[in-house]
Amino acid sequence: MLPVYIQAFSTITPLGRSTAAGARGLFAGTQCGLSHRAVLIDGREAPVGRVPLDLSDDACAVRGLRSDNNRLLFLCLAEIEGRFAELAARQPASRVGVVVGTSTSGMREGERAFKARCETGVWPDDHLLATQELGDPALVLASHLGIRGPAYTVSTACSSSAKAIASAARLIQADICDVVLTGGGDTVCGLTLNGFASLDAISSHLSNPFSRNRHGINLGEGAALLILSRYSAELRLAGWGETSDAYHVSAPDPTGTGASTAIYQSLKRAGLAASEVGYINLHGTGTPLNDAMEAHVVNGIFGAETPCSSTKPLTGHMLGAAGACEATFVALSLMSGGLLPPHRWDAERDPALPDIALVAQPGQRSDCRYMMSCSYAFGGSNAVLILGRVMAPAFPPxxxxxxxxxxxxxxxxxxxxxxxxxxxxxxxxxxxxxxxxxxxxxxxxxxxxxxxxxxxxxxxxxxxxxxxxxxxxxxxxxxxxxxxxxxxxxxxxxxxxxxxxxxxxxxxxxxxxxxxxxxxxxxxxxxxxxxxxxxxxx
Missing domain, CATH: 3.10.129.10 (Hotdog Thioesterase)
Structure with a gap:
């Protein structure tokens, strides 16, 4: 199969308004982006991860982007658009694609419009139903960039953008595209916050994955974009695995069969043994059921020595954007000499969970070529990505x-x-x-x-x-x-x-x-x- 390379990437999360700023916060383990608090319908307050940007100001509300979700994606695009233009200019427009993932898309704008209509009796002049369409992010990006190849949005809840990346890679390996812009974005909205609260999944405190005291998730927002191509680069998407076990609409299969299968698929596609993976970015939401399932899966496949951490205590759960954002976190680690994101928690292990090697402090490194990112969504929609550094093999003269x-x-x-x-x-x-x-x-x-x-x-x-x-x-x-x-x-x-x-x-x-x-x-x-x-x- 054709190798798939990562030409460039960018991300905006509660850790920082740019990729570089986010990297500093990531490796320091800062949680300052979770200082915002949202009021739920039941009166409780909960921490929420917000990007350090005013998405409504003139600098962000350009090109008639219609939604905060699209604005986040375009701010990410600004960092890598030059490189994308270079690559796209050398291909027929029909062989360049865009595949992104989202969960809420323009739902925040829909809420604002409904609120205004309830208060005034009329819809706001700037409200467009197209804003709320799940396909809107891919179509807006394709229109702006002049892309004539495949352009579509993947929406599978929390695995959306990880599955979008896998789908983009398949377009390259199937010789449909030479270059694909991929990733995803999501913004926090009241419907999602209160929906998770109705499942008793929202924590009123900072999330605490894998602790005996874990009590739920924090939600967050963010976006990330990656340029995939078949042309050689320093990083590559070495493997991916996807499953849909449909165990339950919101609870994970406690046996972890679907998650394990996705991991094994990614290892097989990459041609790797589990021991060759030097770091795992865990899904790590902080809910009792998810963490229990994931700890058993990781321990069963990798043992208790492979370094791993959840970055959701630093950003909140970015929903449809989580897979892509966390893939860029792995890419940053690979490009930073194996520097690893620390796992922020109270360090009180749950005796009911098997041991896993959580990264204890900032500054820890892993001398490896391959790292993994895991996303496990509602409905058993699982996606696992393996990224790797490209090493020049020694060939005969x-x-x-x-x-x-x-x-x-x-x-x-x-x-x-x-x-x-x-x-x-x-x-x-x-x-x-x-x-x-x-x-x-x-x-x-x-x-x-x-x-x-x-x-x-x-x-x-x-x-x-x-x-x-x-x-x-x-x-x-x-x-x-x-x-x-x-x-x-x-x-x-x-x-x-x-x-x-x-x-x-x-x-x-x-x-x-x-x-x-x-x-x-x-x-x-x-x-x-x-x-x-x-x-x-x-």
Whole structure:
């Protein structure tokens, strides 16, 4: 399967009005964003996580965004829009998508409109029913960015944006999109607050996950966006797992079967053992049933040594935005040398729960490549994401993999390899015999670069079998679609070859050439036949 990379990400939560500010609060374990208190219908007060922004001021209420939810998403977009524009400009508009998650969408605006109508008898002039549509966030983002590919919103309660990220990754792996903007956002509204209160799930104090004294959740708001693509980057979405166990409309399955299955799916997709995960961002809501289920699942799969924490005591439960925001928290940890968010609680363990390795203090690190984020929603809608740092593997020198020598060798090194795909780096600077006037190289030379990438794929496979590369490929049907008249020079290009069919000594490869910025240079296909002796080669 095609790897899925994270090109950029941004987040706004009660921890900070930007990604950088949020990172400082995250690793310090600050709870200042939960200083706001909401009054419930029953008269109780409860802490609520609010973003440190006035979403109604002119700076936020731009482009007719219609809802605070959309404004939060656009403020996140502002941090990464430049990078998104660079990537999107190099793809057909139909191969760029947007998939976001939300739970409440424009419900806050609906409440305001109903309140005004009850008081005045008329709807406010600026009230639009479209504001409350769950699909509105994706459609508004797609319209603003000129996206012509898939654009849709996922709404599965607290797993919404985690499932949106998984859905975006599938668009890339299915070769429907090259770049997808994904994530999610939610704002706090009275209906949700009082709905949780009616379930006796809201805490009047700061939440206290996994404590013997835990007494419910705090709600919060936030948004996060990530740019996923098939082009290499420092971080990748290594794996994901999704289940829908439908055990109960609001209570988790106490056996944790659905949650466990989602974790095992994510590990299998990432090709990892549980011991290779160095940190888990827990769902950790602070309710008695959820924490009991999750502690048993984590202990059963990872034991009591893998560091883990819930960040909901720092932000509140951000509902449909939680999965995406917490995925960016994991990304921040990976990009910060393994620095981990601390678990804020009273440190009084529940003797009824198995031990898990909660991060005790700010400053703790985990020297690992992979971290996990878990989201478990109402109705048994579960989603687990694994993020990883991309490490450059050590491949043999290219001259040991292909028989081409001297200036006839156009590829320089292998940069990635899997069971069915190889990606190589190539430069034409040292191949003047291919140049035409003005020292430019015609695009059809890309076909030879693709053939050499196939040769490198074969060379890697032969080395595993203990033999050496030799001249012996016969080229059959070839197809080249050049997106430029000439190939880039004085820079590297990257050539990928994926074997899509094999029958004995014959193989069919789909190939692609992209530049350093991920812009498509050419694509094509090659059919090859490996001759087994001199008779076959005549």
């Amino acid at each position: 290219i001259e040991r993999l292909i028989p081409h020598r001297g200036s006839m060798r156009l590829i320089d090194r292998v940069v990635a390899s899997s069971e069915s795909t190889v990606t190589v780096a190539a430069s034409l600077d040292r191949s003047p015999q291919f140049a035409i006037k003005a020292s430019t190289v015609p695009a059809y030379v890309g076909l030879e670069m693709m053939a050499q990438a196939v040769s490198a794929f074969d060379g890697l496979r032969l080395r595993k079998e203990g033999t050496q590369a030799e001249i012996g490929f016969l080229l059959g049907v070839r197809r080249l679609m050049a997106h430029r008249a000439t190939l880039p020079q004085n820079c590297e290009v990257f050539v990928s070859a994926t074997m899509t069919f094999q029958d004995g000594r014959m193989g069919v490869f789909e190939c692609e050439i992209v530049d350093e910025d991920g812009g498509k240079v050419a694509d094509g296909s090659i059919t090859v036949y490996r001759a087994s002796d001199t008779t076959d080669r005549r």
